[in-house]
Amino acid sequence: MSSAAQTEHGRGRRTGPRLYLKRWMGRLTRTSPARAAMLIFGVTIAVFASLLNMPWATASGSSAAFHEALFVATSAVTVTGLTPVNTADHWSFAGEVVILIGIQVGGLGIITIAALLAISVTRNLGVRTRLVAQEGGISTGSMGETGQVIRTVVIVSAVVEALLAMVLIPRFIHLNGDVASGLWDGTFYAISAFNNAGFVAHSEGLAGFDNDPVVIWTIMVGVFLGSLGFPVLFMLWRNRWHVRRWSLHTKLTLEVTLLLMVIGAVLYGIMEWSNSSTIGDMSIGEKLQNSLFASVNMRSGGFSVVESNLQNAETMLVSDALMFAGGGSASTAGGIKVTTIAVIWLAFLAEARGDAESTAHGRTIPPSAVRVAVSVVAMGATLVLISTVWLMYITGLDMGRPLYESISAFATVGLTSGLTEDLPPEGLYVLAALMFAGRVGIITFAASLTVRQRSRVRYRYPEGRPMIG
Numbered sequence: 363m364s365s366a367a368q369t370e371h372g373r374g375r376r377t378g379p380r381l382y383l384k385r386w387m388g389r390l391t392r393t394s395p396a397r398a399a400m401l402i403f404g405v406t407i408a409v410f411a412s413l414l415n416m417p418w419a420t421a422s423g424s425s426a427a428f429h430e431a432l433f434v435a436t437s438a439v440t441v442t443g444l445t446p447v448n449t450a451d452h453w454s455f456a457g458e459v460v461i462l463i464g465i466q467v468g469g470l471g472i473i474t475i476a477a478l479l480a481i482s483v484t485r486n487l488g489v490r491t492r493l494v495a496q497e498g499g500i501s502t503g504s505m506g507e508t509g510q511v512i513r514t515v516v517i518v519s520a521v522v523e524a525l526l527a528m529v530l531i532p533r534f535i536h537l538n539g540d541v542a543s544g545l546w547d548g549t550f551y552a553i554s555a556f557n558n559a560g561f562v563a564h565s566e567g568l569a570g571f572d573n574d575p576v577v578i579w580t581i582m583v584g585v586f587l588g589s590l591g592f593p594v595l596f597m598l599w600r601n602r603w604h605v606r607r608w609s610l611h612t613k614l615t616l617e618v619t620l621l622l623m624v625i626g627a628v629l630y631g632i633m634e635w636s637n638s639s640t641i642g643d644m645s646i647g648e649k650l651q652n653s654l655f656a657s658v659n660m661r662s663g664g665f666s667v668v669e670s671n672l673q674n675a676e677t678m679l680v681s682d683a684l685m686f687a688g689g690g691s692a693s694t695a696g697g698i699k700v701t702t703i704a705v706i707w708l709a710f711l712a713e714a715r716g717d718a719e720s721t722a723h724g725r726t727i728p729p730s731a732v733r734v735a736v737s738v739v740a741m742g743a744t745l746v747l748i749s750t751v752w753l754m755y756i757t758g759l760d761m762g763r764p765l766y767e768s769i770s771a772f773a774t775v776g777l778t779s780g781l782t783e784d785l786p787p788e789g790l791y792v793l794a795a796l797m798f799a800g801r802v803g804i805i806t807f808a809a810s811l812t813v814r815q816r817s818r819v820r821y822r823y824p825e826g827r828p829m830i831g
Contacts, residue, residue: 618701
């Protein structure tokens with residue numbers, strides 16, 4: 363065999379598995395982009411867990427326990443923030459870099475990754491992938507704009523994080539008295555805040571910055587912007603304050619987000635006003651500032667200046683509700699999403715008024731959207747229920763702390779009652795699975811419901827109305 367033939371033969375042998383993998387991923391992306399996205403997230407978590415399991419990733423120089431590495435990797439990629447170990451003390455600088463990269467990768471969003479995979483493999487964005495992307499929120503209303511919004515996601519993330527870092531880095535340099543640590547802390551918190559991750563780079567968390575308005579307000583703004591969702595940010599950037607040009611999704615997201623933020627701040631302030639363990643000993647201005655900070659972060663950010671287990675029981679119950687609600691669709695926030703709440707509430711109002719259809723801002727909300735919203739809530743509540751019961755069985759505790767931890771994991775918030783660090787490995791596996799399901803499962807579940815709807819064209823069953831209520 364000639365040298366040229368041998369070279370060609372060797373090239374074909376080397377590229378054979380690569381071509382097979384490319385074709386297989388192409389088929390999977392075209393037929394089930396949601397399943398492809400779940401696979402990507404699973405593989406990504408496995409990669410980061412392997413990296414965190416390396417000796418150089420820990421401050422002690424010894425390999426971390428497998429359940430700790432897997433849990434933190436899952437928490438980072440799902441941008442949750444729950445951790446059984448202290449991030450600043452347990453991990454080395456290299457380990458913290460791995461965590462920060464995991465946050466950034468996970469913050470791009472499952473639908474974005476699925477769509478980008480479709481573009482890279484098939485060199486085009488198929489109709490099914492566009493439909494999934496639209497239902498995941500990666501759209502502004504026109505299916506032809508989906509690709510443009512996906513490309514904008516990366517740009518928006520980089521620009522917002524850079525702006526946040528430009529404010530935080532000088533402040534941390536001043537506070538730390540060191541340029542290197544100030545650069546790292548400012549960059550870390552900028553990325554963690556916009557991605558609603560809740561990871562902190564200090565052993566004591568943000569407790570030492572509760573009176574620093576620059577740090578508190580910058581992180582709060584980052585969390586708020588990240589929770590709106592890329593389609594909303596894209597719409598606001600393109601149309602500025604021309605409200606009439608905003609999509610229905612943008613209007614509902616902003617309305618419900620602001621409403622929940624105000625309600626949460628008022629309730630937190632009232633319930634914790636005299637609690638000396640939280641904000642009771644602060645000045646009036648600091649109480650108002652930290653009440654708003656707590657409200658913004660209870661819906662997904664996961665940052666806190668006080669320990670959650672020091673709050674009153676009624677405050678933790680309000681926090682449960684806000685965490686479950688979450689942020690905007692196709693955002694770095696979790697939960698069932700604010701538009702889901704809006705759709706269900708509008709359906710309730712329509713039923714109470716006797717209207718045949720749900721409407722908002724001159725638009726009719728189709729019944730299929732209501733069915734998907736109800737399904738998402740039902741799925742989320744079921745997962746939280748199963749996890750809570752399981753954790754109660756494992757720990758022997760009453761419902762309060764297991765419920766709080768389960769909702770925080772499902773909604774990828776990251777607030778903790780202190781239970782995560784006390785859980786045995788089997789409890790951490792439960793929460794890790796819940797974080798994955800909360801970040802990945804709900805979105806793909808909702809998207810699959812829309813894309814894979816069946817219509818019976820041959821016959822239709824007669825109506826039957828069961829008694830409700």
